[in-house]
Amino acid sequence: ACPAWDGKNPTPVAGKCQVSTPSGDAVKYAGKDPDDATTWVLPDGRRAHVAGAEWRFDEADMLPGGPTLALPVPGSDLLLVVDAGYGAHALRLVDATKIASGTSPMIAYERFAVPSTLTSAAVWVEPDLALVGTADGVVQAFKVSRVDKTLARDAARTITLPLGVSDTGKPAPYAVGGLALSPDGKHLLVTPIFDTSSYVYDLTAPSSPVGSLSLGRGGTFAAAFDPHDATGRYAYASAWGGHAAIEIDLGDPTAPTKKRSVNC
Numbered sequence: 290a291c292p293a294w295d296g297k298n299p300t301p302v303a304g305k306c307q308v309s310t311p312s313g314d315a316v317k318y319a320g321k322d323p324d325d326a327t328t329w330v331l332p333d334g335r336r337a338h339v340a341g342a343e344w345r346f347d348e349a350d351m352l353p354g355g356p357t358l359a360l361p362v363p364g365s366d367l368l369l370v371v372d373a374g375y376g377a378h379a380l381r382l383v384d385a386t387k388i389a390s391g392t393s394p395m396i397a398y399e400r401f402a403v404p405s406t407l408t409s410a411a412v413w414v415e416p417d418l419a420l421v422g423t424a425d426g427v428v429q430a431f432k433v434s435r436v437d438k439t440l441a442r443d444a445a446r447t448i449t450l451p452l453g454v455s456d457t458g459k460p461a462p463y464a465v466g467g468l469a470l471s472p473d474g475k476h477l478l479v480t481p482i483f484d485t486s487s488y489v490y491d492l493t494a495p496s497s498p499v500g501s502l503s504l505g506r507g508g509t510f511a512a513a514f515d516p517h518d519a520t521g522r523y524a525y526a527s528a529w530g531g532h533a534a535i536e537i538d539l540g541d542p543t544a545p546t547k548k549r550s551v552n553c
Contacts, residue, residue: 317330318330319331319332322336327339341389342388342389343388344387344388344393344394344395346370346372346381346395347393348379348395348398350377350400351372351376351377351379351400352374352375352376352377354374354375355372355373355374355375355376355378356370356371356372356374356381357371357372357373357374357409358370358371358373358409358410358411359371359383360411360412360413360419361413362413362419362433362435363413363415364435365435366384366385366386367382367383367384367385367396367433367435367438368382368383368384368385369381369382369383369411369413369419369431369433369440370383371407371408371409371411371421372407373406373407373408373409376403377400377401377402377403378400378401378405378406378407379398379399379400379401379407380398380399380407380419380421380431380440381395381397381398382395382396382397382398382433382438382439382440383395383396384396384438396438396439396440397438397439397440398440399431399440399441399442405423405425406423406424406425407421407422407423407429408421408422408423408424408464408465408466408482409422409510410422410465410466410467410468410511410512411468412468412469412470412477413470414470414474414492415474417432417433417434417435418430418431418432418433418443418446419431419433420448420468420470420477421468422465422466422467422468422479423464423465424462424464424465424482425462426449426450426452426453426462426463427447427448427449427450427462428447428448428450428465428468428477428479429442429447430442430443430444430445430446430447430448431443432446446495448477448490448495449496450462450463450465450479450488451463451486451488451498453481453483453484453486454483454484454507455483456483458483461483463481463484464481464482464483464484465479465480465481465482466480466481466482466507466508466509466510466511466512466526467479467480467509467510467511467512467513467526467527468480468512469512469513469514469524470514471514471521471539471542472514472518472519472520472521473521474492475491475492475493476489476490476491476492476499476521476539476542477489477490477492477495478512478514478524478526478537478539479498479512480504480509480512480526481504481507481509482507482508482509482510483507483508484507485503485504485505485506485507486501486502486503486504487501487502487503487504487509487512487526487537487545488500488501488502489501489502489539489542489543489545491542499542499543500539500541500542500543500544500545501545502537502545502546502547503547504526504528504535504547505547505550506528506530506531506533507528507530508528508529508530508531509526509527509528509529509530509535510527510528510529511526511527512524512525512526512527513525521539522538522539522540523536523537523538523539523548524536524537524539525537531550531552532552532553533550533551533552533553534550534551534553535547535549535550536548536549536550536551
C-alpha cells in the first residue's frame with residue numbers, strides 16, 4: 290500500500306543524462322544513405338541493403354515507375370519489359386548484362402501513346418515472336434531478333450479478339466488479363482479482365498479462336514499452363530474476382546472446359 294500523501298511534491302532528483310545535438314545516423318532522412326550508396330534508410334530507421342544491381346528507366350517521353358512484367362528471351366541475355374503504368378505504355382528490349390554497368394541497358398522500345406494500352410500479360414513464341422496483351426481488343430505482336438537485338442511491332446501476327454465488355458458491363462474492346470502458351474507452342478489461351486469469356490487460338494492460323502469458355506467471372510490477372518504437364522492439358526487462371534484459381538481442361542482445345550474453381 291502507498292503511504293499517506295503529505296500534500297507536498299517530491300524532491301526533484303537530477304538525472305545523469307545530457308541532451309546533445311543529434312548527428313550521424315540519427316539525422317539521416319529516409320532514402321539512399323549519403324555515406325553508403327548500397328544502403329537505404331527506411332522511414333522507421335531500419336536499413337536495407339540492395340541485392341544485385343538496378344537501373345531506373347529514364348526515357349524523356351515516358352513517366353517513370355511503371356514496369357509490370359519482365360519476360361526473358363530464351364537463349365539470350367535479353368529481357369522484354371512491359372511498362373503498363375501511368376501515361377504512355379511501352380515494351381522495352383533490355384540487355385540484362387548492362388544493368389550493373391552504369392550505362393543504360395535499354396536497347397529499344399515501342400511506345401504506346403494514350404489512349405493505347407498494354408497489360409501485364411506476355412508470352413514468348415519461338416523463334417522470334419513476343420505476344421503482349423492489351424485492353425484494346427488485340428494481342429499485340431512484336432518481332433524480336435536475338436542476333437540484331439531489334440524490336441518492332443508486327444501487324445501481320447497481331448491477333449484481333451472478339452468484342453468484350455467494359456468494367457461497367459457495356460460492349461467494349463476485349464481487355465486481356467492473362468496469356469498462356471501451350472508447351473508445344475501451338476495454342477494460346479487468352480483470359481479476360483472485365484469479360485467472362487476466355488479464348489483459345491491456334492497460332493498457325495490465329496485469325497479467329499478455335500475454342501472458347503465462359504469462366505463465370507472476370508478479373509483474371511494471370512494464366513499459365515501446368516509446368517509439370519508436358520501434354521499441355523491443364524491451364525490455370527488466377528482471378529481476383531472471388532479470389533480463386535480456375536483450372537481449365539484443354540485436352541480438346543476446340544472445346545475447353547472448366548474443371549475446378551478453388552477459392553483462396
